Amino acid sequence: xxATIEITRIEKxxxxxxDFNNLPFGSVFSDHMLTCTYxxxxxxxxVIVPYAPIALDPSAKIFHYGQSIFEGMKAYKDAKGNTLLFxxxxxxxxxxxSAERLxxxxxxxxxxxxGLKELLKVDDAWIPTNEGSSLYIRPFMFxxxxxxxxSPADEYKLMICTAPSxxxxxxxxxxxxxxxxxxxxxxxxxxxxxxxxxxxxxxxxQLAIEKGYNQVIWTDDNTHEYIEEAGAMNIFxxxxxxxxxxxxxxxxxxxxxxxxxxxxxEDLDIAVEVRKISVAEVVIAAQSGxxxxxxxxxxxxxxxxxxxxxxQEKDYELPTLEMPFASILKKAITDIQTNKSEDLHGWRxxx
Amino acid sequence: xxATIEITRIEKxxxxxxDFNNLPFGSVFSDHMLTCTYxxxxxxxxVIVPYAPIALDPSAKIFHYGQSIFEGMKAYKDAKGNTLLFxxxxxxxxxxxSAERLxxxxxxxxxxxxGLKELLKVDDAWIPTNEGSSLYIRPFMFxxxxxxxxSPADEYKLMICTAPSxxxxxxxxxxxxxxxxxxxxxxxxxxxxxxxxxxxxxxxxQLAIEKGYNQVIWTDDNTHEYIEEAGAMNIFxxxxxxxxxxxxxxxxxxxxxxxxxxxxxEDLDIAVEVRKISVAEVVIAAQSGxxxxxxxxxxxxxxxxxxxxxxQEKDYELPTLEMPFASILKKAITDIQTNKSEDLHGWRxxx
Numbered sequence: 216x217x218a219t220i221e222i223t224r225i226e227k228x229x230x231x232x233x234d235f236n237n238l239p240f241g242s243v244f245s246d247h248m249l250t251c252t253y254x255x256x257x258x259x260x261x262v263i264v265p266y267a268p269i270a271l272d273p274s275a276k277i278f279h280y281g282q283s284i285f286e287g288m289k290a291y292k293d294a295k296g297n298t299l300l301f302x303x304x305x306x307x308x309x310x311x312x313s314a315e316r317l318x319x320x321x322x323x324x325x326x327x328x329x330g331l332k333e334l335l336k337v338d339d340a341w342i343p344t345n346e347g348s349s350l351y352i353r354p355f356m357f358x359x360x361x362x363x364x365x366s367p368a369d370e371y372k373l374m375i376c377t378a379p380s381x382x383x384x385x386x387x388x389x390x391x392x393x394x395x396x397x398x399x400x401x402x403x404x405x406x407x408x409x410x411x412x413x414x415x416x417x418x419x420x421q422l423a424i425e426k427g428y429n430q431v432i433w434t435d436d437n438t439h440e441y442i443e444e445a446g447a448m449n450i451f452x453x454x455x456x457x458x459x460x461x462x463x464x465x466x467x468x469x470x471x472x473x474x475x476x477x478x479x480x481e482d483l484d485i486a487v488e489v490r491k492i493s494v495a496e497v498v499i500a501a502q503s504g505x506x507x508x509x510x511x512x513x514x515x516x517x518x519x520x521x522x523x524x525x526x527q528e529k530d531y532e533l534p535t536l537e538m539p540f541a542s543i544l545k546k547a548i549t550d551i552q553t554n555k556s557e558d559l560h561g562w563r564x565x566x
Numbered sequence: 567x568x569a570t571i572e573i574t575r576i577e578k579x580x581x582x583x584x585d586f587n588n589l590p591f592g593s594v595f596s597d598h599m600l601t602c603t604y605x606x607x608x609x610x611x612x613v614i615v616p617y618a619p620i621a622l623d624p625s626a627k628i629f630h631y632g633q634s635i636f637e638g639m640k641a642y643k644d645a646k647g648n649t650l651l652f653x654x655x656x657x658x659x660x661x662x663x664s665a666e667r668l669x670x671x672x673x674x675x676x677x678x679x680x681g682l683k684e685l686l687k688v689d690d691a692w693i694p695t696n697e698g699s700s701l702y703i704r705p706f707m708f709x710x711x712x713x714x715x716x717s718p719a720d721e722y723k724l725m726i727c728t729a730p731s732x733x734x735x736x737x738x739x740x741x742x743x744x745x746x747x748x749x750x751x752x753x754x755x756x757x758x759x760x761x762x763x764x765x766x767x768x769x770x771x772q773l774a775i776e777k778g779y780n781q782v783i784w785t786d787d788n789t790h791e792y793i794e795e796a797g798a799m800n801i802f803x804x805x806x807x808x809x810x811x812x813x814x815x816x817x818x819x820x821x822x823x824x825x826x827x828x829x830x831x832e833d834l835d836i837a838v839e840v841r842k843i844s845v846a847e848v849v850i851a852a853q854s855g856x857x858x859x860x861x862x863x864x865x866x867x868x869x870x871x872x873x874x875x876x877x878q879e880k881d882y883e884l885p886t887l888e889m890p891f892a893s894i895l896k897k898a899i900t901d902i903q904t905n906k907s908e909d910l911h912g913w914r915x916x917x
Contacts, residue, residue, distance in 0.1 A: 241625070241714025248624055268621040273599055273727045278634055278708055281761030282768070285630050318768040353714050357629055363592025363704050363729055365798045367768045376624045378714055400751035400787035404766045410632030411762015415755045417633070417669040417718045436751035437788045447716045
């Protein structure tokens with residue numbers, strides 16, 4: 216199926232007002248956006264229109280029943296000016312997995328991919344060319360149908376907006392291992408990129424920030440004995456020369472950066488174990504000096520090294536290594552993303 | 567603090583087009599709505615304006631990070647035409663509890679109460695007078711501030727909309743005791759009326775509906791051995807002549823109908839136990855004939871009797887009683903709500 220995408224261009228671009236050398240994350244928006252409406256049991260043709268407010272009835276279910284999901288992606292320019300995406304179909308597949316769990320109708324992959332590519336062509340000038348910057352892409356879906364009855368809506372929107380962005384995180388990242396709050400239930404929606412999962416994290420994160428930390432390390436909601444995620448990222452722990460990460464389950468997001476890092480670690484002959492990681496072993500490793508690294512992985516930050524952690528009123532600092540796995544793996548993945556190295560796994564998609 | 571509420575009245579009321587004898591639940595909306603904006607660190611004065619769509623930036627955090635909470639309330643007309651509310655301050659207090667957990671700024675109680683009363687005066691003609699009908703009131707708060715950064719927003723809205731409504735549920739309510747999915751985590755947001763909690767329920771509920779049930783009985787996410795909630799309601803189980811309900815915790819909503827029913831049961835000398843209810847004891851009671859009733863409680867349905875339940879591929883039917891507790895208690899609470907009986911506990915608030 217090839218959809219006809221109607222394009223309405225902006226009258227006057229805002230791009231001249233944007234300082235591309237000083238871009239905050241996700242708060243400057245490109246000229247256009249894509250909208251696709253699900254109505255009367257089917258997806259209508261997507262449209263590309265100037266970035267502008269959305270009008271919704273106050274009874275739209277997004278305001279009441281949390282049917283909202285999203286994805287995070289990035290577009291890069293290589294040295295020749297080509298536009299590159301990284302494993303975009305994986306984002307579409309995950310969006311549809313989230314959609315299924317939240318009872319939002321799934322978007323056909325070809326409609327998604329065609330719409331995304333068309334939008335990037337229209338806003339080509341918005342894709343940053345400076346090192347480390349990229350065009351952050353935010354596809355999202357939500358219930359636009361109306362009514363106060365607590366049931367799935369009858370209308371939905373898929374939208375894609377983009378924001379030229381610099382790096383997501385900077386400076387020290389000191390994390391607190393959570394012992395009381397949890398982000399996801401067994402049999403819940405933790406594996407989905409559902410809006411509600413993020414709102415649930417804000418309060419415990421705020422408490423951690425008040426204690427002097429930057430983020431929370433989430434543990435399982437039942438025993439709090441196992442490490443699951445880092446803030447809104449997947450987590451990796453390096454003990455001696457082995458990299459550990461939790462297996463995904465219905466509480467943990469199946470991160471695209473996570474699985475790419477696992478593959479790249481294998482390519483680089485870094486020992487990896489995908490298994491449950493207990494808080495106890497991380498603390499013991501920190502005490503004995505075998506804990507070498509911890510880092511989060513996700514689209515926005517790519518890899519975000521953790522500099523220390525707190526647990527039961529004690530703080531543990533991580534060593535500063537000359538050549539940490541985090542740096543090696545971050546270079547490996549961003550080199551592929553930006554067309555500086557060979558793409559052995561066919562992850563790069565050129566527009 | 568007494569806020570000045572600016573009122574902009576609708577040019578032409580829609581009320582003539584509404585059939586008050588045939589009202590669906592929560593899908594016909596009154597002429598006006600209240601909006602209050604939180605901006606630059608403080609709540610602005612509320613305004614009452616004609617019910618109309620809301621315009622939001624596509625990056626508004628409600629679309630991405632699920633910062634949304636709501637309440638459900640009802641206004642009634644008594645025989646003399648007085649407007650009555652039922653324990654409205656409890657809703658305001660719970661809204662603020664939900665707000666705290668979702669990092670949404672709390673609304674001062676007097677602003678909430680004054681705004682609510684003013685709105686009900688403006689739309690007085692919309693409060694149904696026919697038996698069983700009421701004006702359903704939906705206060706809700708959401709993140710209207712912008713940006714793709716996964717952090718609390720810097721702007722919020724409190725809105726109150728109303729919808730004249732008939733009864734919520736009708737007919738047989740056959741429920742499935744859930745063994746795989748869960749609506750809330752330990753240390754999560756299950757106790758809050760957060761939008762994300764409802765979206766999380768839709769998929770398991772849909773699976774139950776496909777199997778021929780109407781609703782899901784939620785069990786704890788860890789063992790699935792204990793009964794926690796019924797759909798979007800609190801649950802009561804009657805074994806012999808004792809009424810049981812689960813204690814509230816961070817997974818279970820502190821229902822206002824639930825606690826009113828507990829008080830009324832005590833007033834009526836009905837034996838009540840607030841304690842964990844195991845699925846096993848409910849099944850055994852059903853098998854031995856000591857399970858007399860199950861019902862859900864909530865603002866929308868007040869009391870919704872359950873006619874049968876399914877568990878592990880077996881179905882159990884509940885007996886049809888001549889004078890079930892559900893009917894006795896429903897009459898007791900609605901008589902107070904509609905000013906047909908004495909209000910011993912000071913629950914009724916007359917406008």
